[in-house]
Amino acid sequence: MDDSEKDFNLKVVLVSFKQCLTDKGEVLLDHYIASWKGLVRFLNSLGAVFSFISKDVVSKLQIMERLRSSPQSEHYTSLQSMVAYEVSNKLVDMDHRSHPRHPHSGCRTVLRLHRALHWLQLFLDGLRTSSEDARTSTLCSEAYNATLANYHSWIVRQAVTVAFCALPSRKVFLEAMNMESSEQAVEMLGEALPFIEHVYDISQKLYAEHSLLDLP
Numbered sequence: 009m010d011d012s013e014k015d016f017n018l019k020v021v022l023v024s025f026k027q028c029l030t031d032k033g034e035v036l037l038d039h040y041i042a043s044w045k046g047l048v049r050f051l052n053s054l055g056a057v058f059s060f061i062s063k064d065v066v067s068k069l070q071i072m073e074r075l076r077s078s079p080q081s082e083h084y085t086s087l088q089s090m091v092a093y094e095v096s097n098k099l100v101d102m103d104h105r106s107h108p109r110h111p112h113s114g115c116r117t118v119l120r121l122h123r124a125l126h127w128l129q130l131f132l133d134g135l136r137t138s139s140e141d142a143r144t145s146t147l148c149s150e151a152y153n154a155t156l157a158n159y160h161s162w163i164v165r166q167a168v169t170v171a172f173c174a175l176p177s178r179k180v181f182l183e184a185m186n187m188e189s190s191e192q193a194v195e196m197l198g199e200a201l202p203f204i205e206h207v208y209d210i211s212q213k214l215y216a217e218h219s220l221l222d223l224p
């Protein structure tokens with residue numbers, strides 16, 4: 009963790025998920041993208057071993073930013089408006105095709121990030137509730153095996169497992185959050201997690217209602 013990251017506070021990133029939600033329960037895409045950019049910045053601070061992961065997230069965020077700055081941008085203000093627009097205009101590949109027509113639809117791109125948000129939620133909760141001597145790599149892989157692993161190829165799963173071994177101890181990880189103490193970091197996780205869970209739950213319900221949870 010180099011000094012320039014010292015002023016970077018994970019709490020700001022995790023709590024920023026709160027801004028994604030409107031009082032009507034919409035998930036605003038600009039804030040969703042901004043929160044993910046914060047997560048990528050934190051991930052990059054953990055070391056180059058995770059660069060293959062952050063590169064994939066950055067490429068997906070770029071797809072979403074292109075949609076947000078396209079002539080159709082007003083349809084992409086929220087996940088709800090995005091789903092309504094892409095589904096009603098048949099801009100989403102609903103099943104595997106030999107020649108995908110919409111390989112970079114907003115719906116399928118956000119679905120990949122949405123699944124990763126579930127991993128993050130389980131990992132952070134594991135970090136929060138585990139004992140002092142818990143191994144971060146175990147917490148990470150347990151959360152991964154319960155979520156993203158189900159959607160990844162064998163090769164990706166192998167690469168991820170190797171990357172997990174590079175993770176610092178729980179104590180060092182909590183310190184990397186730039187809070188005063190481990191206790192403060194655990195408390196912060198308890199405050200921030202509900203915001204992530206709320207965004208995840210609303211997105212999950214939206215995707216389930218439109219049968220979009222298995223987009224290729």
Ligand SMILES: CCCCCCCCCCCCC/C=C/[C@@H](O)[C@H](COP(=O)(O)O)NC(=O)CCCCCCCCCCCCCCC
Nearest residue numbers: 047048050051060061064065120121124127152156164168
């Ligand atoms: C803290 C260490 C971070 C461990 C991250 C665990 C999840 C690892 C997932 C690795 C996948 C990377 C390779 C990409 C595979 C893609 O094929 C695959 C599918 O996309 P496609 O259908 O377009 O191909 N991509 C994905 O599933 C997206 C994966 C995104 C993973 C983001 C992981 C979270 C990053 C934020 C970490 C911040 C940690 C903060 C903790 C205090």
